[in-house]
Amino acid sequence: MLNENYSLKNLNTFGIDCYARWFAEYSSADELREIVGTDLYRNSPSMLIGRGSNLLFITDFEGVVLHSAMRAVKLIGHDKSSVMLEVGSGVLWDELVEHCVRNGWWGIENLSLIPGEAGAAAVQNIGAYGVELCDVLESVKVLDLSTGQEISLSVEDCGYGYRKSIFKTSARNQFAILSVRLRLSRQPRPCFKYPHLEEEVLKRGEVDLATIRRTIIEIRTAKLPDPEVLGNAGSFFMNPLVSASKLEKLQKVFPAIPNYPADNQQVKIPAAWLIDQCGWKGKSMGKAGVYEQQPLVLVNQGGATGKEIAELAAAIQTTVANQFDISLVPEVNYIG
Numbered sequence: 001m002l003n004e005n006y007s008l009k010n011l012n013t014f015g016i017d018c019y020a021r022w023f024a025e026y027s028s029a030d031e032l033r034e035i036v037g038t039d040l041y042r043n044s045p046s047m048l049i050g051r052g053s054n055l056l057f058i059t060d061f062e063g064v065v066l067h068s069a070m071r072a073v074k075l076i077g078h079d080k081s082s083v084m085l086e087v088g089s090g091v092l093w094d095e096l097v098e099h100c101v102r103n104g105w106w107g108i109e110n111l112s113l114i115p116g117e118a119g120a121a122a123v124q125n126i127g128a129y130g131v132e133l134c135d136v137l138e139s140v141k142v143l144d145l146s147t148g149q150e151i152s153l154s155v156e157d158c159g160y161g162y163r164k165s166i167f168k169t170s171a172r173n174q175f176a177i178l179s180v181r182l183r184l185s186r187q188p189r190p191c192f193k194y195p196h197l198e199e200e201v202l203k204r205g206e207v208d209l210a211t212i213r214r215t216i217i218e219i220r221t222a223k224l225p226d227p228e229v230l231g232n233a234g235s236f237f238m239n240p241l242v243s244a245s246k247l248e249k250l251q252k253v254f255p256a257i258p259n260y261p262a263d264n265q266q267v268k269i270p271a272a273w274l275i276d277q278c279g280w281k282g283k284s285m286g287k288a289g290v291y292e293q294q295p296l297v298l299v300n301q302g303g304a305t306g307k308e309i310a311e312l313a314a315a316i317q318t319t320v321a322n323q324f325d326i327s328l329v330p331e332v333n334y335i336g
Contacts, residue, residue: 001024001034001035002022002023002024002035002038002040002064003022003023003024004021004022005019005020005021006019006020006022006023006065007019008020008023008049008052008057008061008065011049011051011052011065011067012049012051012052012053012055012056012057013051013052013053013115013227013231013232013233013234014052014055014056014057014227014231014232014233014300014304014306014309015227015231015300016056016057016231016300016304016305016306016309017303018057018059018060018061018306019060019061020060020061020063020064020065021044021060021061021062021063021064022040022044022063022064022065023064023065023066023067024064024065024066024067025066025067025068025069026066026067026068026069026070027069027070027071027090028070029143029150029178032066032143032176032178033143033148035064035066036145036148037148040064041064044062044063044064045061045062045063045064046063046064046065046066046145046173047061047063047064047065047066047173047335048065048066048067048068048119048173048176048177049065049066049067050067050068050089050090050116050117050119050120050123051092051115051116051117051120053114053115053116053120053227053233053234054116054120054124054233054234054331054332054333055233055332055333055335056233056306056309056310056330056332056333056334056335057306057335057336058305058306058307058310058334058335058336059306059335059336060336061335061336066176067090068088068089068090068117068119068176068177068178069090070088070089070090070091070178070179071088071090071091072086072087072088072091073085073086073087073088073091073096073099074086074087076181078186080186081185081186081187082183082184082185082186083105083183083184083186084138084181084182084183085100085105085181085182085184086141086179086180086181087118087179087180087181087182088118088178088179089117089118089119089120089122089176089177089178089179089180090117090118090119091117091118092116092117092118093111093114093115093116093117093118093120093121093126094112094113094114094115096108096118097109097111097112097113097114097213098112098213100184101209101210101213104186104209105184105185105186106184106185106186106187106188106189106190106209107131107135107136107182107183107184107185107189108131108133108136108182108184109209109212109213109216110128110129110130110131110191110194110197110212110216111126111127111128111129111131111133111216112213112216112217112220113216113217113220113221114126114128114234115227115234118179118180119177119178119179119180121133121180122137122140122158122165122167122177122180123165123167123168123177124163124165124168124331125158125160125161125162125163125164125165126163127162127163128216128220129191129193129194129197129216129219130191130192130193130194130197131191131193132160132162133160134155134158134160136182136183136184137155137158137160137180137181137182137183138154138155138181138182138183139152139153139154139155139180139181140152140153140157140158140177140179140180140181141153141177141178141179141180141181142175142176142177142178143175143176143178144174144175145173145174145175145176146174150178151175153175162238162241162262163238163331168333188207188208190207190212197215200215200219201215204218222293223293223294223297224291224293224294224297225291225293225297225299230291230299230300230301231299231300231304232291232297232298232299232300233298233331233332234297234331235271235296235297235331236296236297236298236313236330236331236332237271237275237296237313237316237317237328237329237330237331238271238328238329238330238331239268239269239270239271240268240269240271240274240326240327240328240329241262241266241267241268241269242266242267242269242326243265243266243267244265244266244267247259247267247269250269250324254277254324257269257273258270258273269326270296271296271320271328272294272295272296274320274323274324274326274328275290275295275296275316275320275328276295277323277324278316278319278320278323280295280316280319281295284301284312285308285311285312285315286304286308286311286312287300287301287302287303287304287305287308288300288301288304288308288309288311288312289301289312290312290316298312298313306334306335306336310334313330316328
């Protein structure tokens with residue numbers, strides 16, 4: 001059940017060569033209860049992992065790493081306008097999107113090609129091209145790791161915000177996600193909030209699920225490296241939010257600074273633009289680098305350690321803070 005000195009190289013998309021002191025997979029709530037009931041688990045640090053698409057291992061993990069093998073996708077309800085799916089936490093996210101597109105279910109097609117698993121998607125509240133997971137999420141089924149009780153949490157319970165949830169803050173390490181429930185539309189419901197997305201779709205064909213998914217995949221592939229080829233975690237930093245007054249001050253010095261409306265009378269500034277303006281695109285520090293096609297992506301150029309990537313991230317943060325007085329916050333979680 002518990003594997004000792006287990007390599008996590010294939011469970012983090014940076015491809016960092018690191019190890020878990022102990023590792024276990026579970027395919028049901030009962031199996032997970034059995035694992036967390038052991039003395040070894042209770043007396044060790046622990047963490048839950050998906051495909052590691054938002055993790056940076058600075059060191060080996062001297063504890064127990066748990067990974068979900070709950071991979072069922074169940075249609076649990078439907079009517080003329082919508083379907084309800086229950087998705088196991090170990091389901092690969094992009095395979096789920098492909099399944100939904102193939103069945104004509106609208107809602108997550110803009111989230112095509114995002115790496116990782118469904119459970120981690122709910123932790124991170126993944127988002128892209130104008131859509132966030134919480135837009136279609138009905139509830140999250142979790143196991144309370146201290147009591148062994150199964151609980152259903154509503155979207156409100158999960159405290160979702162921009163790349164934010166209670167699973168990353170107040171309830172960190174308290175729950176293991178077992179499954180997520182999604183409500184998707186059976187009627188066409190394209191989301192074209194993202195600038196120029198509709199234009200790109202129409203270049204490729206009709207406004208249908210298959211064309212939207214193909215468009216998203218082509219856009220992402222052009223900007224983001226394949227983690228199987230060049231280790232990365234996608235967007236490394238969150239897009240910073242600033243007040244309208246701060247934006248006004250910045251525009252006096254940087255008139256071309258791009259910005260988009262956000263919640264709470266704030267505006268969002270693309271982190272990629274800030275990093276690019278600071279001259280980091282295509283630059284390297286040791287074996288860690290900034291991707292030449294997209295400065296928001298940090299890459300393992302071959303044999304980089306987590307420490308090297310973290311040092312590169314810190315140098316970028318310092319430069320952006322000095323030039324723009326803006327703090328970049330990593331979207332990636334550091335381990336160790």
